[in-house]
Amino acid sequence: MACQHTVLGPAIFAGVGVHTGAHVRVAVRPAPADAGVVFVRTDVTDRDNRVPVSGEAVCKTQLGTVIGNADGVTVSTIEHLMAAFAMLGVDNAVVELDGPEMPIMDGSSEPFVQILDQAGRRRQEAPRRYIEILAPIEVVDGDKSARLLPAERFEMAFEIAFASPVIGRQAVDLPMDEQAFRRELADCRTFGFAHEVEALRAMGLARGGSLENAVVIEGDRILNPEGLRRPDEFVRHKALDAIGDLYVLGAPIVGRFEGKLAGHGINNQLVRALLDQPQAWRVRTFAPELALAV
Known part of the structure; x- marks a missing residue:
């Protein structure tokens, strides 16, 4: 656009x-x-x-x-x-x-x-402003990481690994535009583990969580009677989250995101690292009469 x-x-x-x-x-x-x-x-x-x-x-x-x-x-x-x-x-x-x-x-x-x-x-x-990635930016926290790399379009790659046999190791790597989002990610739901619910509620969290709004895992089974929407719904939801977390920048990305075992915290660390390194990105537009880097 x-x-x-x-x-x-x-x-x-x-x-x-x-x-x-x-x-x-x-x-x-x-x-x-x-x-x-x-x-x-x-x-x-x-x-x-x-x-x-x-x-x-x-x-x-x-x-x-x-x-x-x-x-x-x-x-x-x-x-x-x-x-x-x-x-x-x-x-x-x-x-x-x-x-x-x-x-x-x-x-x-x-x-x-x-x-x-x-x-x-x-x-x-x-003109719609885009954030074009010019140089790699990465944040690492133990085995978790997130980075942005130069690319000609917006690409989303994510990898997760859980001990649960229901999830295991999953990865997704997609060129991302509106149609790809609608087709590949938009319907993928958040998820959690039944054994964590009481602890979360004691912390004031998950009080509205239910099988109506989350995939819930107990042991080696999924409690939702309808099952999964996609075999790798878990990693696809993580990719969805990352898109929303990046958009707090106020403009879409022209570049490649790679997340490994990442979550909201590391995603925001990456956003702040990007803002702290103005030499690693630029704002640009694609309107024909205004297609100049600024």
């Missing part, structure tokens, strides 16, 4: 937060060109309730991506909506919600894709 886009009209939906268990209503509304994505907590009235998305706004990454503002207002679990925004080409939007966490829906990005399709998208008279 050469130009920026926003939603054509409001997209209104509701659901439960996977960690808080709170029922939340959401309205995704159009925003002006160059506004980016801004979350607005309509339930907060005593301080600044606007939380603009940026790499620096990410304040927590335990089992999800959380952003916050200077007044301590936060919005949790934004990554699945952000992945849909990134791959459907939504540059600018106001996301109003009346609670602390985005609804988990079915645990994937597919409901958000459907919601955005219903709302429609509107082209804006401003």
